[in-house]
Amino acid sequence: MNIAIVGPGAIGSLWASYLTEAGHQVNLWSRQPAAKLTIQRDQYAQQSLLNNNTQALQQSDVILVTLKAPSVLTVLSAIAKHIDQDSIIVLMHNGMGTAEGVNALLPNNPLLLATTTHGAYRPSMTQVLHTGYGQTLLGAANSQGELCQFLVDVFNHALSDVTWHSNINQALWTKLAINCAINPLTAIHQVTNGELVQPHYQQQLQNIVNEVSLVMNAEGFEIDVNHLLQTVNNVIHATSNNYSSMEQDIAHQRRSEIDFITGYLLESASRHNIDAPYNQALYQAVKKIEQSW
Ligand SMILES: NC(=O)c1ccc[n+]([C@@H]2O[C@H](COP(=O)([O-])OP(=O)(O)OC[C@H]3O[C@@H](n4cnc5c(N)ncnc54)[C@H](OP(=O)(O)O)[C@@H]3O)[C@@H](O)[C@H]2O)c1
Missing domain, CATH: 3.40.50.720 (NAD(P)-binding Rossmann-like Domain)
Incomplete structure (x- = not known):
């Protein structure tokens, strides 16, 4: 071809x-x-x-x-x-x-x-x-x-x-959920994915995933919050030495994909009248870093 x-x-x-x-x-x-x-x-x-x-x-x-x-x-x-x-x-x-x-x-x-x-x-x-x-x-x-x-x-x-x-949006939403959890935190704190096993990050991950699962349910995807958190932690363990793409973008002062990850989640949350303050705070923190360059 x-x-x-x-x-x-x-x-x-x-x-x-x-x-x-x-x-x-x-x-x-x-x-x-x-x-x-x-x-x-x-x-x-x-x-x-x-x-x-x-x-x-x-x-x-x-x-x-x-x-x-x-x-x-x-x-x-x-x-x-x-x-x-x-x-x-x-x-x-x-x-x-x-x-x-x-x-x-x-x-x-x-x-x-x-x-x-x-x-x-x-x-x-x-x-x-x-x-x-x-x-x-x-x-x-x-x-x-x-x-x-x-x-x-x-x-x-x-x-x-x-x-x-057959429902690629479901797969993309699951990937989005993992990205919403791992990417902004690793980008803001400039840490490897593996650092997120620390207890203070685990609490934040729980808060992020709670909001993401509410939005996903509103979008029509049946998602169990504990299962989603487990999936996020499996990815963190499997990629513990890696730096996420957003971490690397921020480290090199390149525009990140935050608008298409957390930004996309927040647009959907707003359409469904769901508050997502933890994700909102992460979105603003990444934007603030980008705007400081
Ligand atoms: N790399 C991975 O392992 C991996 C794995 C899974 C998913 N992804 C995803 O795949 C996507 C691409 O990632 P990547 O790592 O391949 O990024 P990348 O290396 O930065 O590739 C993006 C390419 O787009 C080019 N580009 C930008 N503006 C352009 C324009 N106006 N016209 C033509 N080309 C243009 C860039 O050109 P320059 O070379 O001139 O900058 C660069 O070659 C991202 O969404 C990423 O998250 C990446």
Whole structure:
């Protein structure tokens, strides 16, 4: 297939490399002006891919968008005129809230949402390291997207394990809940995920998760608060040495994805008239840090 990767950072370069290896014709859309970019994954051979080629983008069967959430709508608006209405758009990022805007911008395109637990790190512009194997979930965000389940086989063949989720929003909300718990706390206090086992953080996690589960229940997802807290703690243990993406964004003075994580939760809480003071305080604390730069 012809596959475009829009935003070939760490996770996008990882997929670009695996999809190329699987035999697909991959092109990139990046901020780099070069007509071709090189990607080397781990110790494997370098791959040279077309970059910012409007014809290749237009002919893409699949457009995998691996931008961070705050950039998605800006970048897709700028390139919408080069996107064929049959191209399948796949959004793969942390947080929620971009699908509505993309559906409005490209109403005829099949739209899929993806979430992945693979780990990728880009030590330089041309290198990507596959730092952890994980799973990828894929699901439809509009009726045209429902017809694209076959993409699971395409993606699975390139980088397993990929599964189809008939209610991708449920999976994304669970991921959002985990992100709401771990990301702001680790970002504000600049600590590893593992530090959150300390008793003073555990109390805060309980408060955050209580509010998140109220909102999720109001959104129609049956969620048990104790089970959710257990899930959060399982992730904390499994990733104890890791710094969350929000911790890293704040450490490097980059705009974080807080608006699409805690911000998205707060919008939903407000729609359902639910008070969420703990999450509100975390949201404001992260915003205050960002505004201080
Ligand atoms: N990395 C992981 O292990 C991992 C795992 C799971 C989920 N995720 C999620 O995946 C998403 C992407 O993460 P990432 O780690 O891959 O981030 P990243 O390395 O920063 O990748 C984002 C890419 O988007 C590019 N970009 C920004 N503005 C652009 C524009 N106007 N036009 C074209 N490209 C543009 C950036 O370009 P520059 O290179 O020029 O800055 C960068 O290459 C995030 O939501 C993250 O939370 C990441």
